[in-house]
Amino acid sequence: MKYISTRGKAPILTFEEAMLTGLARDGGLYLPESIPQMPSAEIAALAGLPYEEAAFRIMRPYIGDAFTDTEFQDIIARAYAGFAHAARAPVVQLAPGHHLLELFHGPTLAFKDFAMQLIGQLFEASLKRSGNRVCIVGATSGDTGSAAIDAFRGLEMVDVFILYPNGRVSEVQRRQMSTPAEDNVHALAMTGHFDDCQARVKDMFNDFAFRDEVGLAGVNSINWARVLAQVVYYFTSAVSLGAPQREVSFTVPTGNFGDIFAGYIAKRMGLPIDRLIVATNQNDILHRCLSGGDYIPDGVIPSISPSMDIQVSSNFERALFEAYGRDANATAQLMDELKAGGFTVSQGALEALRESFDSGRVSEEETRATIQRTWNETGELLCPHSAIGVHVAEQHLTPDVPMITLATAHPAKFPAAVEEASGQHPPLPLHMADLYERAERITEVDNDLGAIETLIKDRIAR
Numbered sequence: 001m002k003y004i005s006t007r008g009k010a011p012i013l014t015f016e017e018a019m020l021t022g023l024a025r026d027g028g029l030y031l032p033e034s035i036p037q038m039p040s041a042e043i044a045a046l047a048g049l050p051y052e053e054a055a056f057r058i059m060r061p062y063i064g065d066a067f068t069d070t071e072f073q074d075i076i077a078r079a080y081a082g083f084a085h086a087a088r089a090p091v092v093q094l095a096p097g098h099h100l101l102e103l104f105h106g107p108t109l110a111f112k113d114f115a116m117q118l119i120g121q122l123f124e125a126s127l128k129r130s131g132n133r134v135c136i137v138g139a140t141s142g143d144t145g146s147a148a149i150d151a152f153r154g155l156e157m158v159d160v161f162i163l164y165p166n167g168r169v170s171e172v173q174r175r176q177m178s179t180p181a182e183d184n185v186h187a188l189a190m191t192g193h194f195d196d197c198q199a200r201v202k203d204m205f206n207d208f209a210f211r212d213e214v215g216l217a218g219v220n221s222i223n224w225a226r227v228l229a230q231v232v233y234y235f236t237s238a239v240s241l242g243a244p245q246r247e248v249s250f251t252v253p254t255g256n257f258g259d260i261f262a263g264y265i266a267k268r269m270g271l272p273i274d275r276l277i278v279a280t281n282q283n284d285i286l287h288r289c290l291s292g293g294d295y296i297p298d299g300v301i302p303s304i305s306p307s308m309d310i311q312v313s314s315n316f317e318r319a320l321f322e323a324y325g326r327d328a329n330a331t332a333q334l335m336d337e338l339k340a341g342g343f344t345v346s347q348g349a350l351e352a353l354r355e356s357f358d359s360g361r362v363s364e365e366e367t368r369a370t371i372q373r374t375w376n377e378t379g380e381l382l383c384p385h386s387a388i389g390v391h392v393a394e395q396h397l398t399p400d401v402p403m404i405t406l407a408t409a410h411p412a413k414f415p416a417a418v419e420e421a422s423g424q425h426p427p428l429p430l431h432m433a434d435l436y437e438r439a440e441r442i443t444e445v446d447n448d449l450g451a452i453e454t455l456i457k458d459r460i461a462r
């Protein structure tokens with residue numbers, strides 16, 4: 001299995017190389033040269049398997065010869081051993097035809113743990129073998145950063161620097177990033193919003209002198225391995241509701257488009273998915289684009305669902321590449337236009353996107369009302385992001401196709417918003433019960449590429 005860049009001008013890589021590289025050297029994102037197909041009989045055979053075994057069968061074709069089967073099985077086992085639920089990604093029913101996929105039972109209480117815990121193990125195995133070091137730099141609107149710091153803390157061959165928008169993540173998210181005591185992890189509070197943080201990370205990848213000097217690696221969903229790990233729970237949840245004998249639809253609260261793109265890959269692999277529905281908060285660029293074709297960022301508005309406060313949605317590039325028939329030149333041109341202010345998706349590509357995706361936008365008031373109503377009607381306490389998913393899903397329910405909404409984070413990550421909406425205080429789980437008493441370690445940085453690069457060079461262990 002080989003990996004190609006969405007912009008067509010970067011070296012073609014193996015799985016392991018693409019995983020360790022992050023962003024392609026032409027600025028694009030890596031994708032498999034072709035999408036492996038999973039026949040119906042193999043999908044049906046996933047029913048009732050432990051999550052780890054399903055993960056192995058689904059991901060194996062993408063890995064090539066990077067790891068032996070036994071190595072890969074051990075890596076998967078270690079990745080999910082710390083999850084608090086035996087099913088890893090349980091499905092609960094909210095209403096007739098509407099189900100919730102709980103993705104918040106990992107160590108940092110968000111769906112990011114599914115990929116990040118796996119990538120942590122994959123990086124460790126690969127770097128131990130090669131003896132190389134890497135410097136991971138990531139951008140977060142809250143959840144990716146905490147998951148990355150948890151997955152890589154204390155690993156000898158890795159330094160981790162996470163840029164987050166100062167004052168724009170929840171207190172729990174911030175503390176998850178700032179309280180781990182290991183020297184190899186660094187929480188950097190940057191002036192600006194998430195898009196600024198993500199832009200600086202991409203600038204660092206495009207500064208080849210810096211990139212090569214520090215051995216830069218990325219664990220945002222620019223990294224294909226992140227997307228791959230998230231494909232698994234689309235299969236396990238759909239199979240638990242009767243796939244491949246019947247179709248399902250998914251609604252996905254989305255900011256950077258990585259999670260829903262994983263659903264698109266599952267569909268392309270042969271999972272019978274009817275609709276993939278993008279749920280956005282008031283930062284609704286994806287909804288606007290899928291509705292009208294224009295992709296024009298117009299500023300990030302802080303919300304009670306901060307993880308989705310994004311206007312430059314990194315993985316949309318992968319979806320555009322596919323919608324334009326894998327035309328790398330067309331994709332590169334759109335990304336150039338984005339730098340200059342925005343672009344309009346061609347009619348043909350828009351129709352291709354709409355073959356798989358629908359979308360909806362949810363206001364702050366609707367988010368709060370959904371948290372309260374869902375609590376009253378079902379006893380399920382939703383985080384604001386999951387509530388956005390539930391609200392949009394409810395507008396797309398159909399009698400014959402079950403809907404699965406992704407619950408992307410635990411309500412305890414956003415206690416203030418959840419309590420205001422529902423009157424319920426979501427307690428932190430036991431392993432994090434003393435989070436508010438732990439000492440914090442944060443470095444404030446300006447939105448200044450040179451200064452951030454200097455800080456990183458000064459801090460990395462060589």
Ligand SMILES: N[C@@H](CCOP(=O)(O)O)C(=O)O
Binds near residue numbers: 143258
């Ligand atoms: N919502 C994310 C933003 C980064 O997304 P990623 O999936 O590309 O890592 C967050 O919580 O940090």
